[in-house]
Amino acid sequence: MRHHIGAFGLCLCLLPFAATARDDALPLPSSLPLLDYQSQLYPFIAGRAFAAQGWTRDKRWRDTGPFVMGTSYGIHPAVRIYYSPEVIAWLEGGRLGTVPDxxxxxxxxxxxxxxxxxxxxxxxxxxxxxxxxxxxxxxxxFLRKDGGLNWTVMVKDSAVSYGGWFFASVDASAKVDDFAPPFAPASGQAGDGMCMRCHASAAEELVFSALDNVEGYPGEPLNFRVDETWRNMTDQPPGRMNLPIQQRPARGQSEAALIEDYFHNDNAFDKSNAEAGGDPVRRPTANPDFVRTFPPVDGIAVEASAVHPMPSQWLDHVPSRPDGPQHFLTSDNCLGCHGGLGGAPSGIAMFLQTGPDYGEGYDISEYSEWRWSPMGLAGRDPVFFAQLESEFALLEKAGTGDLSDALGTTCLSCHGAMGQRQLQIDAKASPEAGLDPNAFKLDYMALHAPLTKAEEARQKAEGTFDYHQYGNLAREGVSCAVCHHIAPPERAEGQPDYNTLDTYLMNGTTGRFRMTEADRLIGPYSDVRTTPMEHAMGITPVQDDYIKDSELCGACHTINLPNVDADTAVPLDGYTEADQKVFNQAAGNGANFLKDSYGVTYPEGLTDFQHSVEQATYLEWVNSSYSEDATAQSCQDCHMKSDFRSADGTVSLDGITTQIATIQDTTLPEVANLLPQDEVNVPMRDGYRRHSFVGLNVFMVEMMRQFRTEMGLAQTQPMTYATNGAQLSIDTMAQQAREETADIGLSLSTGGDGIVADVTVTNLTGHRLPSGVGFRRAFLELRALDGAGKTLWCSGCTDGAGVIVDGDQMQLSTEFLDQQPEGAETPLFQPHHRVVTSQDQVQIYEELTRNAEGAFTTSFVHRVSHPKDNRLLPHGALTPGTPAFAAKFGESEVTSAFMKATLPEGGAVEDPDFTAGSDRIEYRIPLGAGIDPTDVTVTATLYSQAIPPYYLKQRFETAPEGPATRRLYYLASHLQTEGTLIEDWKLATGSATAKLP
Structure with missing residues (x-):
């Protein structure tokens, strides 16, 4: 059975259950793996053993909210609750103390x-x-036949979570979960966030129950308005249960036909999943252009059945611990309150409704947009895992395979931040547990809590049992509890008196961030309702402006890595001895921080090598006009949008006002034993910030969407039933590509034997373009068409696999960076161009790196030299050593060294038209005899490739036998690009078209 909680995040929760401490009792949920426990609990519930045992029940069936115009506005359907003797004793005792396990x-x-x-x-x-x-x-x-009898259950077990309850939803079939595609939340779960959404507002013990409802006790249950629309049961004789239509409100019409009851209706969730396409549709055969470019040699091509899958996202479950919260919890603890509401009868929050049905519209909740962002997908990113396999293979080849654990653990400090960091914390706190925090292995990413005793035995035999919770956490990538726990970096004892920027540079990069206390999560607001979160997880939300600071993002967007094949006695190319000392000291500071804080030593072997900045997105922003007061735009300003534009243009909002959490408060039907109103009423917020976090990596999101089964991802959001989360992420990327990435200027004149095109590319971003990992590239396509639309000349055209070709549709000799003419010092590559005169010359904005042997590499730890880096600079970029740079940054050697990583290298340095914010290129287009230049149309388009062909080739050749590499080959070779934003393996950004007058 699947558990679907639309509307009010009802108690249809997720994990195993327990019963009372009697001879006939069920085991406690914490005593068994999930599916073993469900197999005992669910028959007990569906068989109504509790009734046979004579448990006390409510006086009568009752509603949990009004029923008007055929629609229930209750938090649950009609209910009649049964209470085990321990609960009755607790209620009789005045709800004092704790409910017993x-x-x-x-x-x-x-x-x-x-x-x-x-x-x-x-x-x-x-x-x-x-x-x-x-x-x-x-x-x-009658209840079974006409009422659709089903149950939600709360089982007290103080060992399962901070809140101490196991919640479940059971249907008449008593079917347990299978976690199979298309993936749905589990039907039973400890500390379930969707149930906590309401139950955390209870005054005591997460329980609203009152003796007023219970048989044999004084008082009356709450009463809600019920009209006569339900008296339409045509299988009953005419009378009180089957009134004629003339006696029913609105002649029997329901309210949106009227509104389907989504509250506890599993069929509604299944319907949403089915409408989302169920098991994703993919190409029956591989893309022929792709296979032609990347032949399936060395056994790299595998069938779909052999692709190494990721576990269902609903197995990524780690609740707050019973004795107090740990630092990192999975997002399913958050989604109940921060997952939105999709319309009537629930209400609307963090959602833009566009039609009458629940969930019809755009889910802009914190959870939903994060889920399909690159941050939410970072722990499942198939490109990342293939990259790590290549890194490990290269280390083994060089005889330095002993560094693999250290490098993998370093990389997972961002991509698997919660698992990697929580393992460090726990290993130090409980040394007797024997945990190894110095090797966060890739195998952990496939682990999840064992679902059966047999699975538990297998994990124990393999020695992985103690690590499954860290796999659950790591697969969440950069999840809620990461950003909302980050604290500013600090100088360690004995360090120089650094300024604020240098303190960050020397202590806060490469995922080695400080954290707030485990029981504090930071946010932008001071007037928050703290008690429900404290009840549910033992965590207090607090106001801290650091959440709005770009430096917080810099923790994972400035990466300082070793270069393991570089001469340790010589500074890396482009740096002085003083610069090198800065990078190496910063790496040493990070290693010392981790050792002092957590006792880990894994970075120490890496500190023996020369370091350099591998990713510099935050530094590029700092070294731009976007970091200056007069023209300030933070990372959050661009990547956490406060407006909304739908792709079809039907919705356009300059600002968003909404509640940012939805809990049981006074806007919902009345319940007994609710917290005081001022502790639960959530205010509306102006200037709501969307958690979209997107750039231009449509390739990864499209891949994850099309291969949801392999990547373990659900399409349906369990709070709103929206199924368009991936599409909304892609639409947001499309808007960013179209409006906020680059502006293309194009002017034409006649010259030589044809047309001269003057192209200017202006960078509209707050960092370099492209930014991030060095293998991303952007390139200009300059195409000349005759009057019939036929291509006459093209620089930067591609084939269906995104490979740049010449005028004869032959791939360029520079495309894969692996052709080295005899006597040449380096393989062929496209230099930076000021003037383009032939179709085999292409302006590609990229960083190219070489290893110690002079070969081009996409390894992150073999980056010895950079013959080319002409990625477009942001406006306001300054050069260390100049008066303007000193005026902004002072004379710090630390700042000067790090900011060198934000500057161009190679031919762009000598190009007077390559300036901060833009580049100008001249194209000379020859025209054949008889072609009238005024009939020619010229178009200039800037394309982005997040994973260009040469990068994929290096992955497929470096570790062809690796399971992650084979998975990437399968996904990439079967990826449907036709009709998508990345048709022909490229993403269009700015474009301009011109003709001669």
Missing amino acids: GAMVVKEMATPPAARYITYREMLEYLHPDDPEAVEAEMLD
Whole structure:
């Protein structure tokens, strides 16, 4: 069974359950793996053993909210709750103290409203005045047949989470979870965030129950408005359960036909999943252009069944610990409150509704947009894992394979930040556990909590059992608890009196960030409602402006790495001895911080090598006008948008006002034992910041969307049932590519034997273009068309695999950086061009790096020299050693060294037209005899390739037997690009078209 919580994030939760401490009791949830526990709990519930055991129940069936115009506005359907003896004893004791382990609350539920069951029972009692057993039996038959009987359950087990409850949703089939595609949240879960959404607002013990509801106690249950639209049961005789249409409101019409009840309707969730395409559609055969470019040699091509899959995202579950929160929790703890509401009858929050149905529109909630962002996908990124396999293979080839664990652990300090860091914390806190924090192995990324005893035994035999929770955390990538825990870097004792920037540069890069306390998460607002989060997880949200500081992003967007084949006695190419000392000392500071804080030593072997900045996105922003007060735009300003533009143009909002959390508050139907209003009423916020976090890597998101089965990703958001999260991420990237990346200027004149095209590319971003990992590239396509639309001349045209070709459609000799003419010092590559005169010359904006042997490499730790780096500079970029640079940054050797990583290298340095913010190129286009220049149309387009062909070739050749590399080959070779933003393996950004007058 799947658990689908739309509307109010209801208690349809996820993991294993327990029962009471009696002879007939079920085991506690913490005593068994999930599926083993579900296999015991679910038959107990679906078979109504609790009723047979005589548990106390509610006085009668009751509603949890109004029922109007055929629509339930309750938090749950109609309910009649059963209470284990321990719960009754706790209620009789005035709700004081704690509910004992093994206690259970079973919410028996049926299609609302409760009036239909009350009325039917009255009829049965009239028919069988002296036979209560017959009344009960026929009533149960009616509930099963017409009520769709199902249950939500709470089982107390203080060992499962901070809140101490296991929540579950059970249907009549008692079917346990299978975690199979198309993936749905588990039906039972410890500390489930979707259930906590409401239960955290309870005054005590996450329980709203009151004796007023319970049989045998004084008082009356809460009463809600119920109209007559439910009296439409045509299988009943005319009368109180089957009124004529003329006696039903709106002649029996429901409210949006009217609104389907999404609250506890598994069919509704399944329908959304089915409409999303279910199991993703993919090419039946590989892309022929791709296979022709990358022949499937060395056994790299595998069938779909042999692709190494990632676990379901719903197995990424780590709740807050019973004895107090650990630093890192998975996002499913957050999504109940921060996953939005998709329309009536639930309400709307962090959602833009475009149609009458629940979930029809755009889910802009924190959880949903993060989920399909590169940050949310970082722990599942197939390109990243193939890169690591290549790195390990290169280290083995060089005889330095002993560095693999250290390098992998370093890389996972960002890509698997929560798992890698929590392992370090736990290993230090509990040395007796025998955890090894110095080797976060890639195998951990495939681990999840064992679901059965057999699986548990297998993990223990393999020696991986103790690491499964860290795999759960790491697969979440850069998740909620990462950014909201980051604290500013600090100088260690004995360091120089650095300024703020240098303190960061020497202590805060490469994923080695400081953190707030485990029980504090930072955010931008001071007037927050803290009690529900404290109840649910033991965590207090606090205001801290650092969450809005670009430096926070710099923790993972400035990477200082070793170069393992460089001469350790000589500074790396382009740097002085003083510069090299700065980089190496910064690496040493990071290693010392980790050793002092967590006792780990893995970075120490890497500090023996010369270091350099491998990624400099944050530094590029600092060295730009975007970091200056008069023209300031932070990382968050661009990558956490405060506006919304739909791809079809139907929705256009300059600002967004919404609640940023949805909990049980006074806007929902009344419940007993609610916290005071001022502790639960969530305000509306102006200037809401979307958690979209996108750049131009459409390639990865498109790959993850098309291969959701292999990558373990669900398409349907469990709070809103929206299925377009991946598309919204891609649409946002498309907007950024189209409007916020580059501006192309194009002017034409006649000259020589044809046309002269003057092209200016202006960088609209706050960093270099492209930025990030060095293998990304952007290139200009300059195409001349005759009056019939036929291509006459093209620089930068490509084939279907994104390989740049010449006028004869032959791939350029420079494309794969592996052709070295005899006597040449370096393989062929495209230099930076000021003037382009032939179709085999292309202006490519890229960083090219070579290893110690002079071969071009995409390795992150063999970056010895850089014959070319002409990535477009941002506006305001300054050169160390100049008066302007000194005026902005002072005379610091630390700043000067790091900022050299933001500057061009190679031919661009000598190009007077390559300036801060733009580049100008002249194209000389020859025209054949008889061609009128005024009939020619010229188009200039800047394309982006996040994973260009030469990068893929190096992956496929370096580690062809690696499971991650084979998975990448399968995904890339079967990726459907036709009709997508990345058709022909390239993403268009700016473009301009011109003709001669």
